[in-house]
Amino acid sequence: MKIKYMLPLILLLLTGARSNAQKVPVQKPEFLEYTHSKWVDSIMNTLDPDEKIGQLLMVRAYSNKEEKHKQDILDLINKHKIGGVVFFQGNPEKQVQLMNEFQQASEIPLLGAIDAEWGLGMRLDNTVSYPFQMALGAIQDNALIYEMGKEIAGQIKRSGLHINFAPVADINNNPDNPVINARSFGEDKKNVTAKVIAYMKGMQDSGLLTTAKHFPGHGDTNVDSHHDLPVLNHSRTRMDTLEIYPFKELIKAGINGVMVAHLNIPVLDTTGKPATLSRQIATSLLQDELGFEGLIITDAMGMKGVTKGNAPGIVDRDALMAGNDILELSEDVEKAIFEIRKAVQKGMIREKDIDAKVRKVLAAKQWAKLSDYRPMESKNIVRDLNTPHARLLNRKLVEASLTVLKNDGNILPVSGLEKLKIASVSVGASEETVFQKTLALYTAVDHFRLPHDASSAAIEKLKEQLDDYNLIIIGIHDQGRLPKNQVGFPEPVLAFLKEISGKNSIITSFKNPYVLDKIAGIEHAGGLIVAYQDSKLTEELSAQLIFGAFGASGKLPVRIGNKFPIGSGMETKGGIRFKYTLPEEAGMNSEFLHxxxxxxxxxxxxxxxxxxxxxxxxxxxxxxxxxxxxxxxxxxxxxxxxxxxxxxxxxxxxxxxxxxxxxxxxxxxxxxxxxxxxxxxxxxxxxxxxxxxxxxxxxxxxxxxxxxxxxxxxxxxxxxxxxxxxxxxxxxxxxxxxxxxxxxxxxxxxxxxxxxxxxxxxxxxxxxxxxxxxxxxxxxxxxxxxxxxxxxxxxxxxxxxxxxxxxxxxxxxxxxxxxxxxxxxxxxxxxxxxxxxxxxxxxxxxxxxxxxxxxxxxxxxxxxxxxxxxxxxxxxxxxxxxxxxxxxxxxxxxxxxxxxxxxxxxxxxxxxxxxxxxxxxxxxxxxxxxxxxxxxxxxxxxxxxxxxxxxxxxxxxxxxxxxxxxxxxxxxxxxxxxxxx
CATH class of the missing domain: 3.40.710.10 (DD-peptidase/beta-lactamase superfamily)
Structure with a gap:
């Protein structure tokens, strides 16, 4: 055999050997047992080719839009028998009512989805928002993550839906990541993996379909795939041992679904295609090599990371050809069905592959109890979604996430109150904060505010006022919806923070933890607490931590430059002063008591x-x-x-x-x-x-x-x-x-x-x-x-x-x-x-x-x-x-x-x-x-x-x-x- 023919053969054999060596026993998703059930068979017998394709499409839905929006979705249901809807912003009462209307209009029960990474509060008003995953990454007890998964599953099901596009399994090893960042459990692959599995199992054990994302790993990007196509230039060894690692473990653990990201990864596909359109990634890697048999779902098909250079309809066809089962948020349903049907007719896609995908979708519906569909009641839904148990769990999660990075001289919890004159300074807040009000529950505290755009004169005046105090408690606040890795303060404010960071100061950062690397001198504060995000609950509980209502146990899930390595975090003493909480934490009934x-x-x-x-x-x-x-x-x-x-x-x-x-x-x-x-x-x-x-x-x-x-x-x-x-x-x-x-x-x-x-x-x-x-x-x-x-x-x-x-x-x-x-x-x-x-x-x-x-x-x-x-x-x-x-x-x-x-x-x-x-x-x-x-x-x-x-x-x-x-x-x-x- 000539050498030019031997080299490709050797490479093929080596690739096959590597692929076989990496195959491990996996737990099949439970819903697969229904792929040839009587209910699935009966529906398959009623569908024509276009209707089968329709079952693979999910469209965007809002519960806060006008009547026309609802009618547009009803038209898609009636005309194309779409497989499901993905709900976004709105309110729970309206969402349930809409979902009931959509289900009534559909001959085949619809799969209802939501992107609720941190709970329904991510999308719906008057619902619970749990901490972002980066905060959860600091928690040492993964049983709390599992319990959160169960609670979120119950809330999503109560709102009439069946699948959560979560958890995020990306390892955020790029501090400048503009799209994942605080949505990730952190940088340590084993910590991330343990937590995504706990979250996934909590949801699936409660009867909710789940979707790990964004395969094969969106954590090390500095481009947002909503706006452009990120490129990951890593070796295959690096990808296998880091980015792909959580997904491997999730597949072994029986995850229902995997969402494929819009990423260009040359080592996995040299063509430059987004992973969503890559058969090498969605089929050869995810299915053949990793053994995943569950639902493969694309990331949103309207994102620039996949639409750039790809026409509507064509891009949907290519995603299906790559190996995806469900096309999320197609920009044009009619064109998508047309192009996919044409591809089947041309032999580009086998009809039996379409059938297999539809059977998987229907099986997932049966596992989610849609074979016995009943309308969801909207009465009392807000009360049902905001139970004392849900609210107490949220408190426990925040409490367990708070991370103490500095505690010089055991400044935490604060002691010797009779010797202290205490000031609090809220940096970046426009009014007295919950943090300050909660501090005042424990002793006399004089409150000051420093706006994010404070002038040098205002800062000098504040410094003079603070000279009279021997303990200064500072809250660094974030006004954004998401805790982005941005300081947001001008130089005079940053200079003030550097100067105030001394042994008689306790600083709590309510910003993204990566921000600490951009605030010079903050590591010299006597006490330093990371709260990961700014909310009423993080502010309230951070103040309680400072005075010893409970002890700190969180560990930093990311590294902060050269200041603090992954895993940093000190335990502090708790239970020494009042803890302001819900009656359920003391074994009492909130509703009855109040x-x-x-x-x-x-x-x-x-x-x-x-x-x-x-x-x-x-x-x-x-x-x-x-x-x-x-x-x-x-x-x-x-x-x-x-x-x-x-x-x-x-x-x-x-x-x-x-x-x-x-x-x-x-x-x-x-x-x-x-x-x-x-x-x-x-x-x-x-x-x-x-x-x-x-x-x-x-x-x-x-x-x-x-x-x-x-x-x-x-x-x-x-x-x-x-x-x-x-x-x-x-x-x-x-x-x-x-x-x-x-x-x-x-x-x-x-x-x-x-x-x-x-x-x-x-x-x-x-x-x-x-x-x-x-x-x-x-x-x-x-x-x-x-x-x-x-x-x-x-x-x-x-x-x-x-x-x-x-x-x-x-x-x-x-x-x-x-x-x-x-x-x-x-x-x-x-x-x-x-x-x-x-x-x-x-x-x-x-x-x-x-x-x-x-x-x-x-x-x-x-x-x-x-x-x-x-x-x-x-x-x-x-x-x-x-x-x-x-x-x-x-x-x-x-x-x-x-x-x-x-x-x-x-x-x-x-x-x-x-x-x-x-x-x-x-x-x-x-x-x-x-x-x-x-x-x-x-x-x-x-x-x-x-x-x-x-x-x-x-x-x-x-x-x-x-x-x-x-x-x-x-x-x-x-x-x-x-x-x-």
Whole structure:
């Protein structure tokens, strides 16, 4: 044999050897078992040649277009018996209605498809958008990806469709890729492969057809095939071991479909044809070599990557000749059928090959249950597509994707709040962001914004303002729909980011991760978080991560230049502060919980028991409901906000001196079995001197319940005694009660004297009394050698981040943020707004342990969660657990006294309507209520925290409807009931 003939033969043998060596056992797609079913056979017997071709065509459909669009599709269905439709933008109700109409018009059930790579939200309004695949690439638990696949499958099927053109199996190894990029799971082929298989299996296990794309790999391109034909100049070894690798593994795993891309790959086809039109790629490689027998689908046939230089109809024919089964979005259905029919007549395409393709399409329809087609109901579809499970899964995915690249000095999670002055800067945002609002849930944060086009002067001003802060939290925002690899900031803004990136800064990037390589110096930030995309959910959860609601676990799925390699990512501590989430994450029913609580609050407002209020519910440290209801007063003008402050009334008793006394108990400075006279010598030689604090705090010391101190300031004619109250302040009258009321500086002594002289009942039995709580601030000061408010702020409130937990709130908050209480026409002669309701506390300068504290529900809950945690919160221990066990147990149950030390407890025999708690509250639970209509309650056994704030005393304390309706404990019972639902 001559050498010139031997070389081609040797090459052919080598090629065959390589092809045979690469063949591996594959799992056939399940739908193939139906290719010769009775249903498929019966339909094949009814189709003429043109109708068979029609079954291989899918056309574009929108649910947000005019009537003509619908009629055009109906014409294609009636005239050409097209095989299916691919839905794009619109809304789910209209999509279902249209699909039902299309199915009704079609003699053969239509295959409904959608390109929903990150869920229906990619195409439809009012539906869930899951994270882009690059964010998912950071997740370490692929079971979450599988669960997402199942959920997306259920949503797509509920919207009347049967196939998802996903997952994207491309390995994005080109940071400048303009079309794949964030749509890819990343750069590591094994990570990408594991995740595309998990996603695929989740969908297919739930009865949805899937399509891996874009074969043989679109990741290393710098051209968008929508606009031109990309060229991949790689060796065959490179293609086999990298680009094609995920597709091989998907085929082994039983993928239903593969979408062929518009790519020019010379090593696979020297003709320069797009892969879509290449028999060497769509048949020889994909089917013969890789053994794929499922549906082969073209990428959209209107893209410039395939239409350039190819006429409509002809290009469809060539795609079918190349080996594709379904032509997606043909530009001209009639021309496509004409050219394909002509090719069959000329012998360019065998009729039996057309039949085989049609049988595959029909088999896929039967597997998708279209052989038993029923119209889809559009009623309640938006609710069905936005279930709590779907929303919670989305949160879990985002949470698991967040990636911490820097954590110098364990700056994350943020600790030592009492030492920090924190600023947040949103770069590229036009208004206060969700990120900033969520940061503010944890502590006081001053917010700043830097527009993407900020001037140098604006930047200099901002830098001067930031000099006062020792922690700066920066969010780098992206306003685009897709997180593209573009910085989008001018040089002055980039210079600012470089300068601000230091050890006292935490930066969260909501942009494409590749952007970090284009921001100089960002790697020097003390904390650096990659959120991968900008959405309300990524912003909210990134802020929660910063304060330790949960820990970071994400790993970078791509390399960021020379700054961070693939796999970078640090774990951080979580579970140390509140996690704001959905009730389902705490094992509760969202719909039931919100409906019942809303209903009970509405009932109270309708009956004018309260004008409005705040409700806060947490389970296991997870905030499952935090809402503001109604208005600040009955005038219906100022709606209650979650940031508004309420007068806590007697909840002050367990929120001020009591935690300090427990700390002193731990330190050996305070003994509950010592007496009042031991700590306040003024009372030593009185009948109060020998009262033990165990008895006092359990309300079993026989003290008088209450003294109307204010009545001693009045003459018989109702005017104020000259020695007590003046209209103007002075050195002798420095204590402000109201604008026109200034109390004598020594009046506190009169209060002490009144307490000292008050009669004892002579019985050691339960009788609620707040008298000694007026004295406790002095005790705290004596034991700590620190002013009372300073001690509370430094040792408790600021450390907790409870910055609205305060006395005399007008000194730090605008009046409009403070909810008014009673119209006092007996003592102060004015509506009370911004000062304490309790007269005695007002006469103590607003500072007492009996009453006087203000807060919003969120900040009060931080203190209560510390109690529920038996002394810990935010990674700090405030009080020993043994101390809490002692203070929160019933001290004298043998005397029918249900009280703990300072804390209220459930009645020993009565609960529910006849008790002070919900019927299901456990014996270990504890809390307190307040005269203004407040309640806090903790249940350590069930890990439940409940805060209820209202101003039921508006306009008068005589309004007792809140008690009669039993609103507070009825809502508390709903919490327990929600756990049973």
């Amino acid at each position: 409906r019942k609580v809303d209903s009970l609050m509405q009932e109270a407002m309708d009956n004018k028991a309260i004008p409005g209020g705040q409700v806060f519910i947490a389970k296991d440290g997870k905030v499952v409901l935090y809402k503001a209801y109604g208005f600040q007063d009955y005038s219906d003008t100022v709606a209650v906000r979650k940031t508004d402050l309420y007068d806590l009334a007697s909840v002050t008793k367990i929120s001020s001196s009591l935690p300090a006394l427990m700390q002193f108990y731990d330190q050996g400075k305070f003994d509950i079995d010592k007496n009042l006279g031991d700590y306040l010598p003024y009372f030593k030689n009185s009948d109060k001197g020998d009262l033990s604090f165990r008895e006092i705090l359990a309300h079993q010391a026989g003290l008088t319940p209450w003294i109307a101190y204010w009545k001693n300031t009045l003459r018989k004619n109702g005017s104020y005694k000259w020695s007590t109250i003046k209209k103007d302040s002075s050195s002798r009258f420095p204590i402000r009660i109201a604008d026109h009321m200034w109390l004598h500086r020594n009046y506190r002594k009169k209060i002490y004297k009144a307490i000292k002289k008050s009669p004892l009942t002579g019985k050691k039995e339960y009788l609620y009394s707040g008298l000694v709580f007026y004295l406790m601030p002095e005790m705290v000061e004596n034991m700590s050698n620190t002013p009372f408010l300073t001690y509370l702020d430094n040792e408790i409130y600021r450390k907790l981040g409870a910055t609205t937990l305060t006395y005399n709130p007008l000194s730090g908050f605008p009046k409009e943020r403070i909810v008014p209480t009673e119209h006092d026409y007996e003592f102060r002669h004015l509506p009370i707004h911004g000062t304490v309701h309790d007269e005695g506390a007002a006469m103590m300068g607003g500072i007492s342990s009996n009453a006087g504290l203000f807060a919003n529900a969120n900040d009060l809950a931080k203190l209560m969660q510390m109690y529920l945690n038996m002394g810990t919160y935010g990674g700090d221990r405030y009080i020993e657990e043994s101390t809490f066990r002692e203070f929160t147990r019933a001290q004298f149950p043998e005397n029918n006294n249900h009280r703990g030390l300072g804390f209220d407890k459930p009645y020993l025999e009565s609960k529910g309507a006849d008790g002070n708690t919900a019927a299901d509250a456990t014996e270990s639970s504890f809390g307190h209520t307040g005269f203004t209509g407040t309640m806090v309650w903790m249940d350590p056994e069930k890990r439940i925290l409940y805060v209820f704030l209202s101003n039921r005393v508006l306009p008068t304390r005589e309004n007792t409807k809140l008690y009669k309706l039993n609103t507070r404990t009825n809502i508390q019972q709903v919490i327990y009931d929600a756990l049973k639902e």
